[in-house]
Amino acid sequence: MNDRLKTIVDLEKYPIQDLNSPKIKEIINKCKTDLDKFSCATIPNFILSKSLKIMNTELEKQVDEVFMSKKSINAYLYSKDDPSLPKNHPKRIFMDRDNGYLNSDLFSKDSEMKFLYEQEELLKFVSACLGISPIYRWADPLACHAYNVMRPEGILPWHFDSCEFTLSLMIQKPEKGGIFEYCPNIREPGNENFEEVKKVIDGDRTKVRQLKLEPGDLQIFKGRFTLHRVTKIEGNRSRYLCIPAYVLDPWRVNTPEHSKAIYGKVLPIHLERNKERADGLAD
Ligand SMILES: [Fe+2]
Numbered sequence: 712m713n714d715r716l717k718t719i720v721d722l723e724k725y726p727i728q729d730l731n732s733p734k735i736k737e738i739i740n741k742c743k744t745d746l747d748k749f750s751c752a753t754i755p756n757f758i759l760s761k762s763l764k765i766m767n768t769e770l771e772k773q774v775d776e777v778f779m780s781k782k783s784i785n786a787y788l789y790s791k792d793d794p795s796l797p798k799n800h801p802k803r804i805f806m807d808r809d810n811g812y813l814n815s816d817l818f819s820k821d822s823e824m825k826f827l828y829e830q831e832e833l834l835k836f837v838s839a840c841l842g843i844s845p846i847y848r849w850a851d852p853l854a855c856h857a858y859n860v861m862r863p864e865g866i867l868p869w870h871f872d873s874c875e876f877t878l879s880l881m882i883q884k885p886e887k888g889g890i891f892e893y894c895p896n897i898r899e900p901g902n903e904n905f906e907e908v909k910k911v912i913d914g915d916r917t918k919v920r921q922l923k924l925e926p927g928d929l930q931i932f933k934g935r936f937t938l939h940r941v942t943k944i945e946g947n948r949s950r951y952l953c954i955p956a957y958v959l960d961p962w963r964v965n966t967p968e969h970s971k972a973i974y975g976k977v978l979p980i981h982l983e984r985n986k987e988r989a990d991g992l993a994d
Pocket of ligand 1: 870871872934939
């Protein structure tokens with residue numbers, strides 16, 4: 712194990728370097744149960760406070776380089792209407808979005824977050840919690856471990872992620888609002904479940920759950936199959952999160968459309984690897 716990892720993760724509480732230790736086995740079991748049931752698991756105070764400060768500082772240093780996107784968007788991350796679909800189809804419902812990313816390719820070489828993402832210990836721990844192996848780090852050079860910035864009044868409407876599994880690492884909480892809401896297991900490979908998706912977008916709260924994350928907490932989340940959103944940021948403080956992502960396909964990256972809309976640019980890799988998804992889900 713690299714010595715730097717123990718300055719970032721609370722390895723006393725969460726010995727992810729030794730997946731056979733009873734302590735971590737118990738945590739993995741709890742996460743697996745929560746992920747199976749709710750598509751989501753939380754590990755409190757995973758990151759040490761000193762490291763959290765380093766992450767906060769490295770983001771604030773580059774906060775002017777954050778790409779903010781304010782396009783109105785549907786739950787499948789598109790802003791283009793498809794008039795061939797029925798008028799009330801969820802793909803034709805567009806919602807306000809005001810959300811930004813510090814793209815992963817802008818991170819400094821010795822970045823705290825980038826280092827953490829590249830550790831095998833973290834990947835193996837997440838894989839064990841999910842009960843899925845192998846999983847891979849995302850090949851998308853812009854999105855793989857981006858910092859997410861939501862400024863006052865910022866909002867992230869209902870959507871599905873392109874990557875299968877997302878970690879959310881809370882760095883700075885807003886004064887109010889900015890609550891993560893999600894509907895577990897609403898779609899699965901081969902089944903979009905448009906009817907239920909539409910109900911949630913229209914305001915049905917029956918299946919909606921809320922998650923309160925504190926700075927330092929780590930969330931593991933099945934974002935491709937779980938409709939989710941972040942409510943409006945209230946007060947003057949921005950919400951900072953890091954979103955390292957894991958995938959089932961080590962080759963795939965974001966579509967050129969998503970990359971342009973969400974991360975502000977398209978790289979050759981996005982064009983070269985723009986193929987149909989194997990799971991048949993809208994993307
Ligand atoms: Fe998301």
